[in-house]
Amino acid sequence: RKRNCVTQTHKFLIYYSHKNEKNLAKKKNIHKMSIFIVAAKRTPFGAFGGSLKNLSATELGTIATTSALSSLPSSFDKSSIDTVIFGNVIQTSPDAAYLARHIQLKSGLAVDKPALTINRLCGSGFESIIQGFTSIKVGDASMAVCGGAENMSSAPLVADGNSVRWPGGVTLGSGLQLRDMLWDGLTDAYAGIPMGITAENLGKMYGISRLECDEFAIRSQQMWGEAKKNGVFDLEIAPVEVQVKRQTQVIDTDEHPRPETTLEKISKLKPVFQKDDGLVTAANASGICDGAGSIIIASEKAVLEHNLTPMARIASYHVSGCDPKIMGIGPVEAIRGALGKAGLNLDDVDRFEINEAFAAQFLACAKELDLDMSKTNIHGGAISLGHPLGSSGSRIMAHLANEFQQSDSNIHVGSACIGGGQGIAIVLERA
Numbered sequence: 001r002k003r004n005c006v007t008q009t010h011k012f013l014i015y016y017s018h019k020n021e022k023n024l025a026k027k028k029n030i031h032k033m034s035i036f037i038v039a040a041k042r043t044p045f046g047a048f049g050g051s052l053k054n055l056s057a058t059e060l061g062t063i064a065t066t067s068a069l070s071s072l073p074s075s076f077d078k079s080s081i082d083t084v085i086f087g088n089v090i091q092t093s094p095d096a097a098y099l100a101r102h103i104q105l106k107s108g109l110a111v112d113k114p115a116l117t118i119n120r121l122c123g124s125g126f127e128s129i130i131q132g133f134t135s136i137k138v139g140d141a142s143m144a145v146c147g148g149a150e151n152m153s154s155a156p157l158v159a160d161g162n163s164v165r166w167p168g169g170v171t172l173g174s175g176l177q178l179r180d181m182l183w184d185g186l187t188d189a190y191a192g193i194p195m196g197i198t199a200e201n202l203g204k205m206y207g208i209s210r211l212e213c214d215e216f217a218i219r220s221q222q223m224w225g226e227a228k229k230n231g232v233f234d235l236e237i238a239p240v241e242v243q244v245k246r247q248t249q250v251i252d253t254d255e256h257p258r259p260e261t262t263l264e265k266i267s268k269l270k271p272v273f274q275k276d277d278g279l280v281t282a283a284n285a286s287g288i289c290d291g292a293g294s295i296i297i298a299s300e301k302a303v304l305e306h307n308l309t310p311m312a313r314i315a316s317y318h319v320s321g322c323d324p325k326i327m328g329i330g331p332v333e334a335i336r337g338a339l340g341k342a343g344l345n346l347d348d349v350d351r352f353e354i355n356e357a358f359a360a361q362f363l364a365c366a367k368e369l370d371l372d373m374s375k376t377n378i379h380g381g382a383i384s385l386g387h388p389l390g391s392s393g394s395r396i397m398a399h400l401a402n403e404f405q406q407s408d409s410n411i412h413v414g415s416a417c418i419g420g421g422q423g424i425a426i427v428l429e430r431a
Contacts (some may be wrong), residue, residue, distance in 0.1 A: 017091045034300045035136050036310035036431055038143075039068040040398035041238040042293035043394065045386040047155070047255035051242050052290040053153035056093035057390070060240075060292035061086055061103040061149035064394075067144070067238030068294040069107060076106055076306055081296070082141035084115040085131045087124025089389040092155050099149065109145070114201035122416050123319070123424035124148050125293060125393025130317050130426070132297050142302040148395075149292035150155035150388035155182035182288070185389065188420055191324040195419055196273040196280045198327045199358035203279040205326065206364040210279050211267075217284035217383050218263050220356060224380025225259025231378050235402040238294075245279040256287040256386035284359035289386030293394025295401070310431035312412070316342035317426045328361030330423025331415040332368045338413065338425040349375070350409030353396045355416035356381035365417075392416060395428065404430050 040062050046052030052060065067080060084107075086100040095102055100115040120127040125148030132144030157178040164170050187194045202208070227233060239252040258303070261283070271278025272285070303310055318337030322330050331354050339345060352371060357363045366376065382392060393416055400412040415425035 009035035030253070031389060033137070033194070035133055035314050036298055036300070036303055036308075037295055037314065037397070037401045037428070038298045038303065038308040038310060039296035040236060040294075040311060040401040041067040041071065042236055042292045042391070042395045042398045043238050043240050044251050045254045045256060045289040045291035045388060045395070046251065047386070048288040048290075050151050050255045050290070050409055051249070052151070052240060053166065055151065055240070055242070055290070056095065057071050057088055057149040057151045057155070057292065058093060058099050058102045058106070060093050060151065060290065061099065061294065062106040063240055064147060064238050064294035065107040065145055065291040065294050066150070067104055068296050072296070073307055076308075079110040079147055080302070080306060081143050082113055083132065083135055084109060084113070084145045085118060086115075087118050087120065087128045087390040089119055089121055089124060090152065090155050090181055092151050092181070099349060103147075103149070104145070107145075107275045119390070120422070120424065121419045121420060122357065122387070122389055123393055123418040124390040125397065126317075126414065126416060126424045126426055128320075128394070129295055129297065129397060130319070133314055133317070136297065136299050136302075141277045143296065143298045145294060145296050146394075147292060148391035148393055150390040151290045152288045152388055154292050155180070155185070157181070178363075188324050189329070191422065192222065193325065194273065195327070196285065197359040198325055199280050199285075200274050200278055201326050202328050202364040203353045203360035205397065206367050208279065208360050208363050212281050212285040212363060214263055214266050214281075216359040216363060217266060218261065220380045220383040221257060221259045221261055223378055224254070224257045224384035227272040227379035228253070228257075228259075232406065233399070235321040235405060236398045256289050257384040259378065259384070264320035279360045280358055284383060286355070286357050287386035289388045291386070291388040291395065292391045293398050295394060295397055300324045312404055313431050315411075315429040318424070320423045322423060324421035327419055328357055328417040329364055329368065329423045330417040330421065331365050331425060332423065334423030334425035335369065335413055335415050336419050338427045342427045342429075344411065344427065345395055346371075349411045349413050350407075351378070351400060351403065351412040352376040353381070353400055353412070353414045355387065355392050355396060356383045357387065357417055359419060361384060393424070397428070404428075
């Protein structure tokens with residue numbers, strides 16, 4: 001009897017051992033599976049209070065997503081999209097809490113599939129891709145729409161609920177005390193400083209001068225102007241229709257760039273955060289803007305099944321932390337970590353795109369990594385294009401993915417610093 005019991009237990013263990021081996025082999029295959037970007041679009045970035053100011057982040061995200069979907073084969077069944085993940089930082093419209101879900105439904109995607117709105121601040125556009133990548137890797141999805149959307153022009157002035165709702169409320173003659181949600185979003189309450197001071201801190205650490213910052217700002221503007229003239233952005237742009245005096249106007253160009261500006265002009269601007277010897281001015285910091293981007297990613301199996309054309313393979317990613325008071329240095333370790341995971345080094349990279357939050361911040365990263373500027377931000381960046389917080393990562397990845405079609409490069413890296421002290425980076429490989 002005892003012997004029979006041991007035999008049965010032995011058979012049971014053998015059965016589950018074989019079953020686990022099969023499951024493990026299946027999981028290994030999933031983890032080895034390649035994941036590709038198959039569509040990548042972004043809206044033009046509207047200037048602060050510009051042409052896109054009346055379009056909510058949800059509407060902008062829908063325009064970018066609809067455009068990305070339309071770039072897939074006409075036979076593609078939209079019900080094949082398994083999840084929608086969108087980043088958004090400052091909730092500036094009444095429907096902001098529903099952003100990802102509303103983008104999903106307004107884009108005509110399946111009602112029975114899930115959607116998720118995320119916030120990793122300036123890294124949100126990148127993070128949406130990482131979340132979609134992970135969903136595919138673990139087998140929860142085969143295709144995902146990943147993006148970021150932001151309308152900074154609509155950032156509200158808000159009253160604290162405790163001050164106005166509850167007994168006592170607003171007393172006679174006291175009036176409402178309003179907070180600027182835009183300024184709050186650009187200030188780290190933990191570190192006790194606005195983002196601009198973090199750039200000033202890096203400038204001191206790396207011996208960066210005001211002249212270097214202004215020269216880099218001019219470079220960003222001129223690089224954008226040259227790229228625009230050569231049609232570099234044409235593949236990634238999703239034109240936006242707006243109503244102007246009862247007429248439809250098509251916006252297909254970024255509004256913030258000023259390629260005609262000069263070093264002489266911007267050198268006369270006063271520093272914003274440190275009045276005497278500060279580095280950061282309105283001209284050498286990223287622009288406050290409105291816009292969205294949408295990236296569709298797919299598993300290897302989905303690419304074959306739906307006859308999709310891969311634009312790039314997602315090779316690796318990395319997210320890191322750093323001191324909040326020098327948050328702008330975040331891309332350094334993020335880039336090193338992402339390249340390490342892909343078995344690459346800095347010399348293997350053909351194109352770097354680091355979000356230009358501030359000239360001083362970018363230059364600190366460039367110095368620390370000893371970047372080759374001939375392959376870094378060569379079409380301008382956030383100083384010229386602008387930086388709608390939740391969508392800049394999507395803009396960078398859409399640009400790098402589309403650029404494979406216009407060059408013979410093989411490895412592209414996109415990265416951004418993140419308020420609060422983080423960095424994020426994604427490595428793309430030619431498909």
